[in-house]
Amino acid sequence: MTDSSPASAAPALAILLAGGTGTRAALGTPKQLALLGGKPVLRWSLDALAGHPSITSGVLVAHDDVVTAVGGLPDGWISAPPGRERQESVANALAGLADRRDDARVLVHDAARPGVSAAVIDRMLAALDTHDAAIPVLPVPDTLVEQRTELAGDVVDRNGLARVQTPQAFRLAILRRAHEDAQEGLATDGSATDDAQMVRRLGIDVAAVPGDARLHKLTYADDMAILTGLLGIDAMTRTAVGMGYDVHRLVPGKPLWIGGIEIAHSHGLEGHSDADVALHALTDAILGALADGDIGDHFPPSDPQWRGAASHRFLEFAARRVAERRGQIEHVDLTIIAEAPKIGPHRPAMRARIAEILAIPRERVSVKATTTERLGFTGRREGIAAQAAATLRLPEN
Ligand code: MG
Numbered sequence: 001m002t003d004s005s006p007a008s009a010a011p012a013l014a015i016l017l018a019g020g021t022g023t024r025a026a027l028g029t030p031k032q033l034a035l036l037g038g039k040p041v042l043r044w045s046l047d048a049l050a051g052h053p054s055i056t057s058g059v060l061v062a063h064d065d066v067v068t069a070v071g072g073l074p075d076g077w078i079s080a081p082p083g084r085e086r087q088e089s090v091a092n093a094l095a096g097l098a099d100r101r102d103d104a105r106v107l108v109h110d111a112a113r114p115g116v117s118a119a120v121i122d123r124m125l126a127a128l129d130t131h132d133a134a135i136p137v138l139p140v141p142d143t144l145v146e147q148r149t150e151l152a153g154d155v156v157d158r159n160g161l162a163r164v165q166t167p168q169a170f171r172l173a174i175l176r177r178a179h180e181d182a183q184e185g186l187a188t189d190g191s192a193t194d195d196a197q198m199v200r201r202l203g204i205d206v207a208a209v210p211g212d213a214r215l216h217k218l219t220y221a222d223d224m225a226i227l228t229g230l231l232g233i234d235a236m237t238r239t240a241v242g243m244g245y246d247v248h249r250l251v252p253g254k255p256l257w258i259g260g261i262e263i264a265h266s267h268g269l270e271g272h273s274d275a276d277v278a279l280h281a282l283t284d285a286i287l288g289a290l291a292d293g294d295i296g297d298h299f300p301p302s303d304p305q306w307r308g309a310a311s312h313r314f315l316e317f318a319a320r321r322v323a324e325r326r327g328q329i330e331h332v333d334l335t336i337i338a339e340a341p342k343i344g345p346h347r348p349a350m351r352a353r354i355a356e357i358l359a360i361p362r363e364r365v366s367v368k369a370t371t372t373e374r375l376g377f378t379g380r381r382e383g384i385a386a387q388a389a390a391t392l393r394l395p396e397n
Contacts, residue, residue: 010103012125013172014049014058015093018042018066018111019082031218032062032111033069037233038328038393041218042070044114044231049107049167050074052121059093062111090195091179102173108195109167115214115231116167124169127207133199134169136211137162165211168196178202237393239330242288244281244388250381258336258343258384259350259367260312260357265341269384272301276311278336278367278386282354283311285332285390286318290325312357319358327394329358333366337378337385343369 018032032042042062049055057076060067067079080092090108097106105128109116120136127134140161146153178198196206214230216223228234254268259278269275283295295314299306322329332354336343347367355362372379 010105011056011101012052012054012105012107013097013100014055014167015090015097015106015108016042016045016049016058016060016062016111017082017086017089017093017109018060018062018070019086019089030066032066034218034224035328036114036224036227037231037237038326038395040070041114042066042111045109045111045116046070046074048116048118049109049121050077052118054125055107055121059096061089061093086193087179087182087198090175091183094176094179097172100172102171102176104172106170106172106175107167108170108175110217112218113166113215114218114227115212115216117212117214120212120215121167123209124167127209128169128171131207132171132174132204133196134207134209135194135196136165136167136215137208138165138211138213139163162208163211164194164196165215165217166194168194170195170199174199174202174204236396238396240289240291240392240394242285242290242390242392244284244286244288244390245385246277246280246284247377247383247385248275248277248280249383256341257311258338258386259334259346260315260353261346261349263341263346267381273299273306273309273314274311277384278334278350278388279311279315279354279357281386281388282332282334282390283314283318285388286315286322286329286392289390289392290318290321290327290394292321312353315354315357322392322394325394327392329360329364329390330393331364331366331391332358332360333389334368335387336367336369337372337387338369339371339374339379339381343367 033040036044049058060073060077060079061082062079063082067073073079078096080096083089083092105125107124124134124136140158140163144156144158146156175195178195181202182198200206216227216230218227248269248271250267251270252267254270256263256265256268257274257276269277280295287294298317299314319329350367351362351365355365377383378385
């Protein structure tokens, strides 16, 4: 580069590619949003890049709904729409960086590699002190053979071969030129699967920098388990169980809300809110697992704004507290203790409604019911009680 200032003084930017639909991973959700240690795959890279002290801004290449689902953009970041292919996605990101200095350093990273560390970012940026482009590489430990049919072919000499990872590092001017040339059709051998190939077509040397096994790419469903091990995620999370218990009095002529649904009955539950005893117990169970007080702390009965409130708001609040801690609700189990009405016929609807409120699969919601054999206040139909347990997975911090 002709710039005379020290290379390390140039600003550093990031382009994070999260445009793919990730159908190969068969995870039932776009792979960039699959949860890894309770955090979307994409968020791992976004946090690592945006949190690195040298990287001042970046472009997230993703559809708007993905940007929303991942919790929005960090300060200084913008988004750009994904292209049909990787090359077009990077070009869209470059268009968003049109006003940046030519000597800026830019990292291009694939969100399907969540294990990007500060050390790797440092290595890639440092390589730009001596080169205009750099890629992280790892050796090929396995024997390689040719295969064009279902029969194995000749062994390929793996000496001199390397696996290429991301983030790849470039001077912004060089990356721009590579993409301009490609758009002008100067590159005739098809769409490049990475930017370093395009840069090499310009005749520019690309430094090979030691990569990192933790940059393992999420391609197949099994890769989630591999990444969990590589990133030490099991060691970074803990399981927390919380319990909740609630009672409300039955009174004639009131609507009866239990488990988020209204049940036709001669009596309803009395309380400050809609008195949904089941959702209150569940809310307390989740707050309990978070060690975050109880429902009365967050929604004091003395506060008139909660008079007649629909209790799904309390449960949604508890679920939000879990998400704010980057936790996951693994399971909830509810027991409703009532002599009447019969709960059994309403259990499927309650499960569905609770799963919807908590935004978790129905398989993670259990609703049970029991009577107390006509004993006690529930047996005398004076009230209804509910017990709940919530199991959460929380980051260790
Ligand atoms: Mg209550």
